[in-house]
Amino acid sequence: MKQAGFAAGDKVHTYKYLAICGKDYLRYTSALLNRPSLTNIKILDANRPSVLNLFVWLRPVAFIGVLLSVWQIAISRHTVHLLPTPVEVVGGIADLVQHGLLLKYVVASLFRVTWGYVLAVVLAVPLGLAIGWSRRVEMAFNPVIQILRPISPLAWIPIAILWFGVGDLAAVFLIFLGCFLPLLLTAINAVQSIPAVYIDVGRNFGLRRVDLVYRVLYPAVVPQLIVGLRITLGIAWLVVVAAEMIAVNSGLGFLIIDARNAGNRYDLVVAGMVLIGIIGLLLDLGIRSLERVKSFRWSYSED
Amino acid sequence: MEPFVTPAAVDTKLRVEHVNIVFDRDGKSTPVLNDISLEVGDGEFVCLLGPSGCGKSTLLSTMAGFLSPTSGEIKIDGEAVRGPDPRRIFVFQERGVFPWLTVEGNIGFGLFKLPRAERERRIAYYVKMVGLEGFERTYPPELSGGMKQRLEVARALAVNPDMLFLDEPFGALDSITRLIMRGELLRIWEAERKTVIFVTHDIDEAVQLADRVVVMSARPATIQQIVNIDIPHPRDISSPRYLELRDGIFKQIGLAHKL
Known part of the structure; x- marks a missing residue:
């Protein structure tokens, strides 16, 4: 059995009893490279994958x-x-579809998440990389970041409404706040944890500033950034529900609070919760597909 | 002590002139290199040998331009070293390969100024030279330590530097791979005739590889002795002359012969 992912004759003898088959072999080889302990090795029957x-x-x-x-x-x-039964919840979802609310609310929530999240990514990542690059800038910024960090984005709700009124803008602003600091910290940490040897190699081959950023710094931080992007998207999805309960009158968060207030329709409450869970899962799966890009995957498989 | 020993009729490539280095850490200053003077000829293979932590790697980093000496000067081709330069490549232990680039991408890393066709020709040439054919599209995490080490040497050679600085390049490899890699390095050196400065704490390695072995003392490092290894390649590592030279260095470092 060919063992792709291993160099011929190298270390492989340890795992020579291992037969890996099907699409999962990449996952298994990376798991092996991560923790080459015997408990991780699954022996699959090659004849019935x-x-x-x-x-x-x-x-x-x-x-x-x-x-x-x-x-x-x-x-x-x-x-x-x-609690409503699962059957009642399915009925609730069917109700939403009938009234054309399902798509409308889902789109409304995703719209706010997209804007808040994208704005945070666009601003926090480059800023974080710049801060992380310079020790002096980092020392200047760090106290402010550490003070702002423990403040829940939900604590900003009154101020968001004061500044932007009740509406999409306030919700987008809250999501942006919820995402900005985690992303900023991820980017700062990612730059600071680049092994110095990579920078030295880049300089040795005659790279100037811009090339050094583009060809060494950026690829070196990508895996850590992807982890941060993934965690932060989860935060964005948490914050949008809370924001919609207070600051707007559409979306899945609004659905939940409105179904309760307007007539104790708990089937709709739970339907909203289920939808939030499923969409959250899909978002996570989407962003995790980035981790499978080969040139990004190195940090997950290196020992 | 003979600070200036150069084989006759060879141009001087590198000249280290009274270099001192003092590290300043938390207000405490530690002298690391103490008045080092050394000349290396063009195309020569020199090993810096000394106990761990003696400052030989610091000397190498300074030669490569990553550090500036506290006093003294380092000149290459008569020009003072002011920083790292693509004409002189520093080979780290295998840690220096970029894990986000394939074997091809790593070898081509320093060739960004060349036209595409020339770049691809050189990549193919050096992939073959270090025996990584079939692994062109492989990412380093899937390579073994020895392969990564060869990859890093190939990346260095691809930019056609005059000098190579190697910092214990085989230190992390198992003893069998290490022997094979020494043979390969000598083969490549004989083919390309670069000036090589090779840092090691392994006496056998130094005597097997070098034209001259620079024996350094513990910190602050001084040059204790420079030993000419007058055995032609390929070297018989059981010949009386080999053992004599090796034992001489053993004694110089003050190591006993029995464990």
């Missing part, structure tokens, strides 16, 4: 199925209505 893959796929689906059944049964056996 598709059946195994199917089984691996079905496992989480089956688990969700079990959870939903338990939920359904537990609620229907209880006299006090603590």
Whole structure:
């Protein structure tokens, strides 16, 4: 069995019993390079990869199925209505689709997240790289960053409304605030943790400032930045829900608070929560696909 | 002590003149190099040998222009060294390869000023020279330590420098790979005739590779002795002359012969 990802004759003998097959071999080789302990090694049957893959796929689906059944049964056996059943939640989602609200609210929330997040990325990443590059600038900025950091973006809600009124702008501003500092800190840390040897090599080959930034500094920080981008997108999605409960009258956060206030429609409340969860998962999957780009992946597989 | 020893009829490439280096850390100053003077001929292979932490790597970094001496001067081709320069490439342990570039990308890193065709020709040539054919599109994390080391040497050679500075380049390799790499380095050196300054704390390595071995003392480093290794390549490492030279250095460093 060919073991792509390993150099011929190097270290491979340790894993010579290992047969890796199917699309997952890259994941497994990188896991091995990360932690070459025997507990990480899965021996797959080379003759039946598709059946195994199917089984691996079905496992989480089956688990969700079990959870939903338990939920359904537990609620229907209880006299006090603590929570809508899964069936009622599906009904709630169908209701939203019928009224044309599902798409409208999802788009409204995503619109705010996109603007707040993109603005934060565009401003925080270059600023963070610049701050991290110079020790003196970092020393000047650091106290302010450390004071602002523990303030929840939600604490800014009154000020956001004061400045921007009730509307999209206030929500976008809150998301921007929630994303800006984490991204800034990620970028600062990423620059500071570049091994000095990379910079030395760049200078040795005669790179000037701009080339050094473009050809050494930028590629060296990308893997750490991707981790930061991923965590921050999660934050943006958390903040938008809170912002929509107060500052606007559309979106998934508004759906949740409005369904409760307007008639205790808890099926719609939980429907909103489920939608937030699913969309959050999809966003994370989207940004994680960046981690699989080969020239970005080095930091995850290097020992 | 003989500070200026140069084989006759060879142009001087590098001249170290009374170099002192004092590190200043938290107000405490530590002398690292103490009045080092040395001449290296064009195309010569010189090993700097000394105990760990003696300052030999500091001397090498200073020659390469990454550090400035506290006093004294380093001249290459009669010109004072003012900073790192693509004509003189510093080879780190394998840590210096860029993990985000493929083997090809790494070798081509210093060739950005060349036209595309010439760049590709050189990359192919050096991929072959260091035996990395078939790995052109491979990323370094998937290479072994020895392959990464060869890759870094290839990247250095690709810009056609006059000098190579090697800082314990094989230190992180296992002993078998290390022996193979020494042979390859000598093969490449004989083919390209660069001036090589090679830092090591391994006496055998120094005697196997160098034209001259510069034996340095513990910190603050001074040059204790410069040993001419007058054995032609390929060297028989069980010959009486080899053992004699090696034992001489053992004694010079003050090491006992029995463990």
